Amino acid sequence: MCRIISHKTRRTERHDSRTKSLPAGKRSCVNSRLFGAFTLLLLQSHSIGASTDGYLAAQTRYFPQNPLYAEQSEHSASISAELEQYYEVSDAHQIQVKAFGRLDSADSQRSHFDLREAYWLTTIENGSVSVGVQKIFWGVTESVHLVDIINQDDFVEDMDGEEKLGQPMVQLSWTENWGSLQGYLLPYFRSREYPSESARLRFPLIVHSDPVFQSSAGKRHVDWALRWSNYFDIWDIGISHFSGTSRTPLLVPELSGEVWGLRPHYQQIEQTGFEVQATLDATLLKLEAVSVYETGHGRNTAFVGGFEYTLYGLGGSSADLGIITEYQFDDRAGLRQRLSQNDIAAGLRLSLNDFNGTEVLALLATDLDNGNRFISIETERRLNSFWHLGIEARVFSSIDTTSPEFSFHRDDYLQLEIRRYF
Amino acid sequence: MKWNKTIPHLILAIVLSGQAWAVEQNNEKALAIVTESKQRDAGWVDASAEMTMTLFDKNGNSVSRELRTMMLEVADDGDKSLTIFDTPHDVKGTVFLNISRVLEPDQQWIYMPALGRIKRIASRNKSGPFLGSEFAYEDVGSFEIGKYDYRYVELEDFQGKPNHVIEYIPKYENSGYTKLKVWLDTKHLRQSKVEYYDRKDSLLKTLLLSDYTLYENRYWRANTKTMVNVQNKNKTILATNKLSFGVDFDPATFHRSGMKHQK
Numbered sequence: 001m002c003r004i005i006s007h008k009t010r011r012t013e014r015h016d017s018r019t020k021s022l023p024a025g026k027r028s029c030v031n032s033r034l035f036g037a038f039t040l041l042l043l044q045s046h047s048i049g050a051s052t053d054g055y056l057a058a059q060t061r062y063f064p065q066n067p068l069y070a071e072q073s074e075h076s077a078s079i080s081a082e083l084e085q086y087y088e089v090s091d092a093h094q095i096q097v098k099a100f101g102r103l104d105s106a107d108s109q110r111s112h113f114d115l116r117e118a119y120w121l122t123t124i125e126n127g128s129v130s131v132g133v134q135k136i137f138w139g140v141t142e143s144v145h146l147v148d149i150i151n152q153d154d155f156v157e158d159m160d161g162e163e164k165l166g167q168p169m170v171q172l173s174w175t176e177n178w179g180s181l182q183g184y185l186l187p188y189f190r191s192r193e194y195p196s197e198s199a200r201l202r203f204p205l206i207v208h209s210d211p212v213f214q215s216s217a218g219k220r221h222v223d224w225a226l227r228w229s230n231y232f233d234i235w236d237i238g239i240s241h242f243s244g245t246s247r248t249p250l251l252v253p254e255l256s257g258e259v260w261g262l263r264p265h266y267q268q269i270e271q272t273g274f275e276v277q278a279t280l281d282a283t284l285l286k287l288e289a290v291s292v293y294e295t296g297h298g299r300n301t302a303f304v305g306g307f308e309y310t311l312y313g314l315g316g317s318s319a320d321l322g323i324i325t326e327y328q329f330d331d332r333a334g335l336r337q338r339l340s341q342n343d344i345a346a347g348l349r350l351s352l353n354d355f356n357g358t359e360v361l362a363l364l365a366t367d368l369d370n371g372n373r374f375i376s377i378e379t380e381r382r383l384n385s386f387w388h389l390g391i392e393a394r395v396f397s398s399i400d401t402t403s404p405e406f407s408f409h410r411d412d413y414l415q416l417e418i419r420r421y422f
Numbered sequence: 423m424k425w426n427k428t429i430p431h432l433i434l435a436i437v438l439s440g441q442a443w444a445v446e447q448n449n450e451k452a453l454a455i456v457t458e459s460k461q462r463d464a465g466w467v468d469a470s471a472e473m474t475m476t477l478f479d480k481n482g483n484s485v486s487r488e489l490r491t492m493m494l495e496v497a498d499d500g501d502k503s504l505t506i507f508d509t510p511h512d513v514k515g516t517v518f519l520n521i522s523r524v525l526e527p528d529q530q531w532i533y534m535p536a537l538g539r540i541k542r543i544a545s546r547n548k549s550g551p552f553l554g555s556e557f558a559y560e561d562v563g564s565f566e567i568g569k570y571d572y573r574y575v576e577l578e579d580f581q582g583k584p585n586h587v588i589e590y591i592p593k594y595e596n597s598g599y600t601k602l603k604v605w606l607d608t609k610h611l612r613q614s615k616v617e618y619y620d621r622k623d624s625l626l627k628t629l630l631l632s633d634y635t636l637y638e639n640r641y642w643r644a645n646t647k648t649m650v651n652v653q654n655k656n657k658t659i660l661a662t663n664k665l666s667f668g669v670d671f672d673p674a675t676f677h678r679s680g681m682k683h684q685k
Contacts, residue, residue, distance in 0.1 A: 053514060086685055094685065121683060126674050128683065137538040162537060173679065180679035231529070231678060236542045279542050281527070281596070310544060313598075318551045353551045355477055355485050357513070385485070388512045421511030 052422075054083040055388075059417040063200055065410040071197050076106035082116075092123050098166075102157070107199035110156040116166045127174040133166035136184070138227060138240055140277040140286045141304045143326040143345035143365065147273030147288050149242045150225060152190040159201065160376075165190045179230030186223040189213075189245050192264065203251070203262060204407040211249060211264035214295060221245050221268075234280060240273040246294070250335045268295040284308040286326070294336075302330035304340065308349075322349035324363075339405070342368045356382040370400035388419040445573075452572035452588045459611035460567055466641050468671055469493045472664040477555050480655035485510075487553060492669065493564075494676050500524055501564035502676040506684055507553075517681045520559075524568040525593060528559075533681040540681055549598025556627060556649040556658040558598055561618075569593060575603070580615060584608045599626070610634075612642045620653075627651050638667050 061076045080102040087095040098117040104110035119132025136150040144161070151164035170185040194207035215221040223244020230237060249264035270293040278285040289303035306326030314321050324347040328340035347363035358381040365374045375395040382388050392415040399409040475487045488508040495501050500522020507516045515535035522528050527545035534541065548560040570590040578587050590602040603617040613631050620626040631644035647660040674680035 053511070055511070088685070094683070123672060123674075123683075125672075135538040137540075139539075140541075164538075175674045175677050175679045180677065229679070231542070236678075277542055279529075279544055282544050284542070284544055312550050318554075320550060353554050355479065355483075355554055357510070357554065382510055382512060385510055419512070421514075 052083055052085050054081065055419045055421045056081050057417055057419040059415060061200070062414045062416075063411060064414075065412060067200060068407060068410045069197075069204075072200055072202070073106035073198050076104060076200070078102055078104040078110065089120075094121050095119070096121070107156065107196050109193055109196040110199065112156060112193065114154065114165050116164075118166070126176060127172065130171045130173075131169075133168050134171065135164050135166060136169075136171075138238060138273065138275065139288050140236065140238075140275050141288050141306070141326055142286075142308070142324055142347070143306075143363065144304050144328050144340045145288075146290045146302055146304055146340075147238070147240055147275050149240075149247055149271060149273070150184060150186070152192055152247050154193075156193050156195055179228055182225075182227045184223075184225040184227075186225065186244060187220070189219040189221060189223070189266070191219070191266075192247070192249060200411045200413070201408055203404070205253065205260055205262045207251060207262045207264060208254070208256070211266055212252075213245065214265070214267045215245065234278050236277045236279070238273075238275040240275075242269070242271045242273070244268065248338075252335065267297070269293065282310050282312065292332075297336075300330070300332045300336070302328075302332065302338070302340070304328045306345075318353045320351045320353065322351075323347075324349065337404075339367075344368060367400075367403075370403050372399050372403055372405055373397040374405075386421050388421065390417045390419070391415065392417075448574040449572060452574035452586075453567075455574075455586055455588065455606065455611065456572055456590075457567055459606060460565070462611060463641060464497075465495070466638070466667055467495050468669050469665060469667045470669050471662050471666075474661045474663060475553060475555055475557075476659045476661070478657040478659075489553075492671060492675060494671065496522075500528065500566055503564070504676060504681070504684065515685075517684050519676065519678060519681055520563065521676070522564040522566070524566045527594075527596075528563060530559075531678050531681060533684075538682070540678060542678075548594070548596060555660075556651045556656050557660065560592075560594075560597060560599075561629070561649070570602075577608070578605070580605045580607070583614075585614055586611075610642055612644070625652055627653075635665075637665060641667070 057080045059078050059080065063075055067074065080100065082098065082100045085097045089095060096117050096119055099113070100116050101113040102111060115133050117132075117134055119130050119134050121128055121130040138148045138150070139145045150169070151167045153161050154163040154165050157163040167186060167190060168188045172183045174181050191211055195202040197206055213219070213221070221244060223242065225240065225242040225244075227238060227240035229239075246267045246269045249266050251262040252265050254261055254263040271290055273288065273290045275288045276286070285307050287303065287305040289301070291299060291301055293299045304326055306324065308322055308324045310320055310322045312320050324345070326345045328343045328345065330338040330341045332338055332341070343365055345363060345365040347361060350360040352358040358379075360377070360379040363376045366372070373396075375397060377393045378390070380388065380390040393413070395412045396405060396408045399406050470490065470492045472490050473488070475489065476484055477487075478484045487510060490506045490508065492504045493501060494503070502522070503520045505518040505520075507513050507518075517533040519531045519533075520528055521530075527548070530543050530545050532541050532543055533539070545559070548563070549558050551557070552559050552562050570592055573589040573591065575587040575589055578585055585605040585607050588604050588606065590604055592599055592601075598620065599618050600621055600623045601619045603619070604613055605615040606612065607614050612634060615631065616629040617625055618627040618629070628650050630648045631646075632648070633645035634642050635645055636642055643662065643665060645662045645665075649658045649660070651657070672680070675684075
């Protein structure tokens, strides 16, 4: 926006006398230029200026059933905060910083801090160059994100694969009539963190914190990725390739001393992804597919596809009801098996389109091989301009005793989160 | 016998065609006025606006949203617009990109900062509420001649000034309206008032346009738009706090790939 105001500034200076009416808003360029001069100082001192956005949140998780393991705690409570700072250094340069932290009563691993974003971006004609920590999302589907690979999952935050750790990178982006092309250099790897022994929603064996890397470069292996995307009429298409350290480790059972644990092994992969969405009248058709070559193992394929149909103006009201169905397939087996190997996910999304932005999303995923069922219901609404309430319920039902999710079978939970934005 | 039957038929045919001719004349007149109005407004190239949208329910409770819109004029097709939400805080940074089309559905994307995700959304929801307000998406989209058929109704005084009253009949099959009744003042051909009729052809909403300001010595813009839903008694006021022309946007501004870095 500052870019726009500043263009406007130059123009008004030339053409009319409205220059004086430039807003004293927090994002006006006049202010931003001043901020820009102090940017490094502010970053170093973690100063919370007037232009900081973010929220503070309190969350509780209530587990109706007793835990499976003696060392697991019953319920949990936590507080979290997210702070976001934006600086417009000049017309073409901006700096974005976003940090997240949580303190959790039951899980020392879930008490964590992460720099979600901290990057400098410069725009040149139809493109941009950015350097620093960023979050990149690829893909179109709802129930599983297959092509999305740049960022590591923030697995202790939520298992849904939508919370991500910040990824250091250099990104080049270019947009022309032939579409949009991005190139990424990823010089540092972020390991996945797993819940601690005292936490609910953990695997039966403890996951060791020091992983094994297939590449001798370890965390410093330089990964790279390319993505082209464009839209034509009703079609949105993306083709991507990633080369580097797999974000999902193999969890290999290992005896250390007299205790069995799981050791994460991060393999080198080449992943080519394809995503397409057709936007029809009230129906979205979606498909994501990946072909993954793992060094020393071979090639695997996975896809997810389905539709989202929306009934607009439900029963003459302004509410919309979306119906989502997706089928998931993944031929990785054994240690490499994914939860989405042969599953159907079906869901309903109700948006009331009211003052308070009330939304409900209910999802049921069924494993067609072992009959495991997972139910998730999320609802959120604004209480007023500053307060926001979110409620989530998750149920693991008819869990097969031999499946990896069996250790969650007593971990149905109800979560309540209240946020105060500022 | 034949003769006797034919004459009344002929007379009827002449009368009917006369009426048809009159209707056609009316329609042509309406089209000419609307075209003239559109032409007077053409050539604005681009603009950016800061707006406050205040929603009132029937009990008088209200809530405000702040948004900024960047607009790009596209000759002979629908315009492009990019809207950034500044409040409410939980959706701050959300970006909405709309590429209007004349008869095909618009292309729309939404960028959700919490997920870092750009999502194409179905534009069937043209008749759906924009930001939970009494404005529908189709009310805030760009006006293109080809979107409607026109019918001249009458000349009527509105707020003491003569106005053409013209019915706009949407050609788009998923429009939420059977017709719009538009009052255009005869002097500047600016919209003074619009009545929206729902699919049952009963009055749904009334829009009053006021605080007209002349920009760049040429373009009239209503800085206050008040939409009243006569059926549920809710009201939305869309106030333009600041409007600038000649912004000269970066080329990637109105492309899907540029949405993420809009601030």
